[in-house]
Amino acid sequence: MSEAIQVQGLVKTYGPLRAVDGIQFQVNQGEVFxxxxxxxxxxxxxxxxxxxxxxxxxxxxxxxxxxxxxxxRALHRRIGVIPQGFKxxxxxxxxxxxxxxxxxxxxxxxxxLLLKRVLLSDKAQDTFDKLSxxxxxxxxxxxxxxxxxxxxxxxxxxxxxxPQARRAIWDVIRELxxxxxxxxxxxxxxxxxxxxxxxxxxxxxxxxxxxxxxxDLIQRHGSPxxxxxxxxxxxxxxxxxxxxxxxxxxxxxxxxxxxxPGDLSRAVQTLETHGVRWEDLSTERDSLEDVFIRLVGEMDxxxxxxx
Amino acid sequence: MKPRRIWADxxxxxxxxxxxxxxxxxxxxxxxxxxxxxxxLYSGGGTPSAVPLYVQNLDHNSNVSESFLSDLNRTGLVNVxxxxxxxxxxxxxxxxxxxxxxxxxxxxxxxxxxxxPSTITVxxxxxxxxxxxxxxxxxxxxxxxxxxxGAPPLVYESTDYVGVRSxxxxxxxxxGLIGLSIITSPMFSMVTLTAEYKKEKLFKQLSLTPLTxxxxxxxxxxxxxxxxxASAVILIxxxxxxxxxxxxxxxxxxxxxxxxxxxxxxxxxLVGTLSKKAETAGFIGNLITFPMMFLxxxxxxVSIMPGWLQPYARIWPLYYFINGIxxxxxxxxxxxxxxxxxxxxxxxxxxxxxxxxxxxxxxx
Numbered sequence: 001m002s003e004a005i006q007v008q009g010l011v012k013t014y015g016p017l018r019a020v021d022g023i024q025f026q027v028n029q030g031e032v033f034x035x036x037x038x039x040x041x042x043x044x045x046x047x048x049x050x051x052x053x054x055x056x057x058x059x060x061x062x063x064x065x066x067x068x069x070x071x072x073r074a075l076h077r078r079i080g081v082i083p084q085g086f087k088x089x090x091x092x093x094x095x096x097x098x099x100x101x102x103x104x105x106x107x108x109x110x111x112x113l114l115l116k117r118v119l120l121s122d123k124a125q126d127t128f129d130k131l132s133x134x135x136x137x138x139x140x141x142x143x144x145x146x147x148x149x150x151x152x153x154x155x156x157x158x159x160x161x162x163p164q165a166r167r168a169i170w171d172v173i174r175e176l177x178x179x180x181x182x183x184x185x186x187x188x189x190x191x192x193x194x195x196x197x198x199x200x201x202x203x204x205x206x207x208x209x210x211x212x213x214x215x216d217l218i219q220r221h222g223s224p225x226x227x228x229x230x231x232x233x234x235x236x237x238x239x240x241x242x243x244x245x246x247x248x249x250x251x252x253x254x255x256x257x258x259x260x261p262g263d264l265s266r267a268v269q270t271l272e273t274h275g276v277r278w279e280d281l282s283t284e285r286d287s288l289e290d291v292f293i294r295l296v297g298e299m300d301x302x303x304x305x306x307x
Numbered sequence: 308m309k310p311r312r313i314w315a316d317x318x319x320x321x322x323x324x325x326x327x328x329x330x331x332x333x334x335x336x337x338x339x340x341x342x343x344x345x346x347x348l349y350s351g352g353g354t355p356s357a358v359p360l361y362v363q364n365l366d367h368n369s370n371v372s373e374s375f376l377s378d379l380n381r382t383g384l385v386n387v388x389x390x391x392x393x394x395x396x397x398x399x400x401x402x403x404x405x406x407x408x409x410x411x412x413x414x415x416x417x418x419x420x421x422x423x424p425s426t427i428t429v430x431x432x433x434x435x436x437x438x439x440x441x442x443x444x445x446x447x448x449x450x451x452x453x454x455x456x457g458a459p460p461l462v463y464e465s466t467d468y469v470g471v472r473s474x475x476x477x478x479x480x481x482x483g484l485i486g487l488s489i490i491t492s493p494m495f496s497m498v499t500l501t502a503e504y505k506k507e508k509l510f511k512q513l514s515l516t517p518l519t520x521x522x523x524x525x526x527x528x529x530x531x532x533x534x535x536x537a538s539a540v541i542l543i544x545x546x547x548x549x550x551x552x553x554x555x556x557x558x559x560x561x562x563x564x565x566x567x568x569x570x571x572x573x574x575x576x577l578v579g580t581l582s583k584k585a586e587t588a589g590f591i592g593n594l595i596t597f598p599m600m601f602l603x604x605x606x607x608x609v610s611i612m613p614g615w616l617q618p619y620a621r622i623w624p625l626y627y628f629i630n631g632i633x634x635x636x637x638x639x640x641x642x643x644x645x646x647x648x649x650x651x652x653x654x655x656x657x658x659x660x661x662x663x664x665x666x667x668x669x670x671x
Binding site: 048051052053054055072073076077079081083085086087088089090091092096097100101103104105106127 | 312314315316319320323324326327508509511669
């Protein structure tokens with residue numbers, strides 16, 4: 001699989017501040033790659049360097065084989081961008097905006113088709129200042145698609161949107177992946193990354209602290225899965241007495257940590273064998289959000305401890 | 308530069324502009340109110356404090372004529388300026404966009420000394436009664452001093468009128484207000500627009516499209532040509548219909564209407580782009596625009612400003628636009644217009660180049 005984006009030793013400084021501190025990663029073509037990180041981690045700076053809007057202080061950046069700063073004009077014909085908090089001209093309607101972009105790019109994009117695709121057809125004639133936050137982001141997405149781009153950079157595309165608008169944008173992103181486009185998604189919604197991304201990188205204080213598929217990261221950095229049993233205190237007593245399973249009690253619930261593949265069936269079998277009844281039974285595992293909070297928390301604690 | 312992209316940006320911007328009630332008010336309705344207001348103020352004729360009087364003294368080396376001229380000056384009603392005896396005074400006044408003159412004939416001093424009557428020629432503009440009245444009063448005083456010498460009057464006055472056109476203060480108001488339109492719409496809209504686009508990161512957004520900054524600037528200049536031309540039409544038509552202001556629509560006027568937006572759009576963009584904050588841009592824009600409006604002759608013709616203030620009018624770029632339009636459309640004096648065209652063209656070219664070079668779509 002060829003690489004759409006290659007970043008090596010990227011540094012961006014603003015005076016004494018190292019906003020991006022020597023990161024490297026690559027994004028394969030046709031992949032949804034998500035950049036996660038708390039506010040001020042360096043996400044937007046990195047994205048803007050990839051888009052050719054900012055010059056890197058050090059390091060090498062290639063997008064579709066081009067240097068974004070030096071070859072920005074050629075690159076911009078092949079990428080689509082929704083900047084953070086997308087804004088447009090107040091007195092322009094979505095249909096006019098798409099026609100405008102199509103004229104600038106010299107493409108034959110059909111405004112009605114694009115608006116239908118992002119579920120904005122009913123607002124085609126409203127001016128931008130009358131659109132809600134979600135509708136504005138949808139327009140941003142439509143404009144990013146006017147040039148039929150190979151790579152899309154979506155910088156926090158669903159921030160501040162209601163759940164319905166978020167889901168609509170997620171659907172479009174899934175379609176983009178199906179069409180084989182590369183998507184570089186910056187977000188601080190962990191569920192969004194977990195839902196959409198093939199791979200994620202977590203950025204903190206300008207450095208990538210971990211990278212991989214969401215599943216990999218959860219397995220590498222998360223706690224083992226847990227069996228949650230709601231029932232009498234006898235559940236926990238029985239499991240402790242008759243197995244070597246790790247059992248914890250928490251507000252009337254018994255938690256069994258599933259370290260090994262056979263732990264779940266052993267726990268259930270033991271309870272069956274001893275005739276212990278339970279009310280409810282479910283399994284739970286760490287989400288990407290749990291991993292994120294743990295990793296970022298550990299980093300901050302480490303810094304506090306070392307300082 | 309691709310015309311397709313300039314046209315696309317022009318088309319979008321014009322639609323956006325026409326949907327903004329504030330923009331329409333300031334570019335098209337405000338000039339209408341201004342011409343009504345200033346027209347009402349000046350249509351009765353202004354009363355300047357001292358008017359320039361161009362004197363051709365054909366009476367060489369005569370103490371009497373020198374004394375006559377010093378008496379004229381002493382009145383404080385006129386500022387005497389000497390014109391070479393070798394030129395036609397009527398022609399000189401027309402080519403210098405002036406209307407008040409005086410000819411002292413050859414032998415004026417000898418005639419007065421020997422008690423023979425002599426006739427001097429006074430040239431005024433009958434439609435500018437304020438200035439004409441001041442000239443007549445000053446000349447009348449100087450004549451009375453001479454006439455005290457003899458029982459029959461020694462000096463008679465012959466009155467002539469300048470050029471073939473008539474001028475009154477309202478005629479000077481129309482070019483001034485066209486100048487005001489040339490500065491207000493391009494300058495205010497561009498300062499605001501540039502600062503707002505920077506704040507909202509719209510320039511970054513545009514930098515991700517094939518549109519270049521020169522194309523963007525060109526489309527804004529084109530739109531301001533439309534706005535300034537429309538507002539000039541409103542001013543000229545209202546001036547003509549309501550106040551009968553004399554105004555010649557000449558090709559030279561068109562030249563200024565083209566150079567004006569080129570200069571002020573570029574200047575507005577420079578101010579907006581060099582200011583870090585939107586508020587600072589607005590402040591700097593006002594700091595440049597307001598003194599320029601008041602001191603360049605937009606509201607008050609420079610010719611009737613206090614003498615000490617008049618040289619300061621020339622430091623403001625807008626002065627050359629108003630002066631050029633006045634020369635071309637009020638005095639029909641193309642010779643005087645060319646200097647202003649040259650000055651404004653150089654200023655516009657330099658400012659446009661500076662705006663393109665200093666303006667950044669992207670950040671380092």
